[in-house]
Amino acid sequence: MAAARLAQSSSDMAPGLDYDAIIVGAGMSGLYQLYRLRELGMKVRVFEAATGVGGTWYWNRYPGARFDSESYSYGYSFSKHLLEEWEWSEHFAGQPETLRYLNYVADKFDLRRDIQFSSRVTAASNEEETRSWRITLEDGSCFTARFLITAIGPLSTPTLPRIEGRDSFEGKSFHTARWPKKPVDFVGQRVAVIGTGATGVQTIQTIAKDVGHLTVFQRTPNWCAPLHNGRIDAETQKRIKAGYPEMFARCQETFACFIHTPDPRGAFEVSDEEREAFYEKLYGERGFGIWQGNFRDILIDRKANATISDFVARKIRERVKDPKVAEKLIPRNHGFGTRRLPLETFYYEVYNQDNVELVDLGETPIERITPDGIRTTARAYQFDIIIFATGFDAITGAFDNIDFRGTGGVRLKDKWKSGPQTYLGLMVDGFPNMMMLMGPHTALGNIPRSIEYSVDWVTGLIGFARRSGLTRLEATTAGVEAWTEHVKALGAGLLSNEVDSWMTGINRNVEGKEKRIVARYSGSAPAYRARCDEVAAGGYSELKLA
Numbered sequence: 001m002a003a004a005r006l007a008q009s010s011s012d013m014a015p016g017l018d019y020d021a022i023i024v025g026a027g028m029s030g031l032y033q034l035y036r037l038r039e040l041g042m043k044v045r046v047f048e049a050a051t052g053v054g055g056t057w058y059w060n061r062y063p064g065a066r067f068d069s070e071s072y073s074y075g076y077s078f079s080k081h082l083l084e085e086w087e088w089s090e091h092f093a094g095q096p097e098t099l100r101y102l103n104y105v106a107d108k109f110d111l112r113r114d115i116q117f118s119s120r121v122t123a124a125s126n127e128e129e130t131r132s133w134r135i136t137l138e139d140g141s142c143f144t145a146r147f148l149i150t151a152i153g154p155l156s157t158p159t160l161p162r163i164e165g166r167d168s169f170e171g172k173s174f175h176t177a178r179w180p181k182k183p184v185d186f187v188g189q190r191v192a193v194i195g196t197g198a199t200g201v202q203t204i205q206t207i208a209k210d211v212g213h214l215t216v217f218q219r220t221p222n223w224c225a226p227l228h229n230g231r232i233d234a235e236t237q238k239r240i241k242a243g244y245p246e247m248f249a250r251c252q253e254t255f256a257c258f259i260h261t262p263d264p265r266g267a268f269e270v271s272d273e274e275r276e277a278f279y280e281k282l283y284g285e286r287g288f289g290i291w292q293g294n295f296r297d298i299l300i301d302r303k304a305n306a307t308i309s310d311f312v313a314r315k316i317r318e319r320v321k322d323p324k325v326a327e328k329l330i331p332r333n334h335g336f337g338t339r340r341l342p343l344e345t346f347y348y349e350v351y352n353q354d355n356v357e358l359v360d361l362g363e364t365p366i367e368r369i370t371p372d373g374i375r376t377t378a379r380a381y382q383f384d385i386i387i388f389a390t391g392f393d394a395i396t397g398a399f400d401n402i403d404f405r406g407t408g409g410v411r412l413k414d415k416w417k418s419g420p421q422t423y424l425g426l427m428v429d430g431f432p433n434m435m436m437l438m439g440p441h442t443a444l445g446n447i448p449r450s451i452e453y454s455v456d457w458v459t460g461l462i463g464f465a466r467r468s469g470l471t472r473l474e475a476t477t478a479g480v481e482a483w484t485e486h487v488k489a490l491g492a493g494l495l496s497n498e499v500d501s502w503m504t505g506i507n508r509n510v511e512g513k514e515k516r517i518v519a520r521y522s523g524s525a526p527a528y529r530a531r532c533d534e535v536a537a538g539g540y541s542e543l544k545l546a
């Protein structure tokens with residue numbers, strides 16, 4: 001320990017190590033973490049698999065990809081200059097604009113010089129002797145650092161459906177999260193979309209106007225609500241900029257860091273007419289208000305939830321002309337908002353087009369993908385393009401892809417075999433000096449808000465270690481057990497935890513992910529921050545420090 005302390009105080013970096021810290025991933029979390037660690041005077045290297053910055057916004061270039069939380073509430077809040085300079089053009093910016101934004105951030109803060117692109121990390125092992133981490137890249141090269149910070153994203157490992165014959169298709173096929181940089185021409189094409197989550201919905205509503213014919217293969221319908229996007233005029237732009245401090249302060253107070261706050265009333269504390277009028281108002285408003293700003297009990301009380309589900313079902317019936325199609329689009333196995341709500345722009349009207357067909361896989365499952373299309377139990381379809389909007393191996397998938405080895409060579413994948421175990425969603429016992437950003441058991445919500453908090457917390461911890469001459473930081477087993485139990489307990493009673501979705505760890509396209517797990521912190525963001533703040537204020541004494 002003495003040697004390690006000496007090294008720390010003389011050069012800020014242990015001899016023989018390549019960096020003070022390695023960050024895996026140059027998305028929103030990785031970029032901000034790099035910025036913050038540089039402020040501590042640390043030598044930092046970011047390894048990024050892509051050829052550019054942006055993470056989610058680099059990879060998800062599918063047609064129609066855009067925010068569904070308000071652009072201004074999504075951007076970074078840490079730099080006044082950045083807030084003054086950057087102007088979002090729409091209330092919910094499209095992917096190209098968001099990617100431009102993240103490139104702008106990388107340039108403005110000169111971040112690229114510490115990022116190594118086209119560098120996929122395949123393994124990371126803890127070296128007890130030197131209190132460090134050694135990471136290995138796909139090309140076999142290795143690098144060492146005192147601290148390892150994962151910024152690998154909760155929705156970054158795309159999964160293709162396990163359908164027989166998938167690779168036999170001779171037309172073009174794309175997963176939405178591996179979309180080519182060159183735009184795909186849909187004009188006159190026969191196109192299939194498999195998947196109707198937030199991504200599928202955005203893709204379908206966007207390409208429907210261009211395709212020759214579109215066939216949507218839907219396994220489970222999702223409840224969707226209107227996005228009501230619009231351009232931001234000069235007057236509104238001024239108001240947004242002037243209102244940033246209040247808006248970010250508000251995001252800190254809300255349950256999931258969105259700008260919407262739940263209505264304090266219960267759904268049955270108002271008359272039927274008032275309830276209907278309130279739902280009508282929310283349905284006509286921008287963004288997630290209908291989900292995050294609804295009656296306080298719609299996501300916990302089955303009867304309250306049924307009232308909003310019934311309202312939205314009626315909207316679907318009004319908007320879709322063919323009653324049979326409308327019924328297929330109405331979810332039956334989960335209530336409104338119990339899965340992540342896709343926000344849409346004339347999505348339902350797409351099904352009124354003559355050249356669009358909805359195939360309900362509950363009635364006619366896919367038998368196989370063929371060289372020229374898709375065969376269901378009812379018939380064979382021919383396609384030029386198949387789009388897989390089939391989602392992600394969420395939250396733990398990106399961790400499973402890297403061979404993380406803690407002390408004694410313990411594999412993280414083995415440790416998390418029956419579900420993740422973490423301390424504050426930030427650390428794991430047996431994996432000293434490793435911190436996770438947006439890993440399991442952290443508050444996600446409006447992600448950049450959560451990212452900024454977690455990055456600041458990690459920076460605070462590392463800064464404390466450096467000031468105190470500490471070179472080994474580890475969560476205790478008791479701390480991990482307590483947090484994991486706490487996260488599980490928080491999930492009890494939430495309707496969303498009784499539903500299959502990526503939020504409950506289900507992905508039947510991945511072996512071993514067929515059972516629900518508690519992968520997500522489902523308490524409030526303020527409560528999460530209060531607990532993490534408490535740990536910091538207590539001098540991190542809950543950790544094993546050396």
Ligand code: NAP
Pocket residue numbers: 065066067068069155160161162163194195196197198199200202217218219220340361389390391392502509
């Ligand atoms: P997703 O919500 O997991 O949806 C995947 C879809 O593919 C589901 O409809 C699923 O059906 C279907 N599917 C998967 N395997 C299938 C198979 N073998 N056969 C038939 N259908 C299959 O994934 P996503 O739409 O990519 O969205 C994931 C998350 O990303 C969202 O919830 C959201 O948090 C985020 N996102 C955000 C934005 C935004 O901010 N604007 C946009 C897009 C996505 P089942 O439901 O039956 O499993």
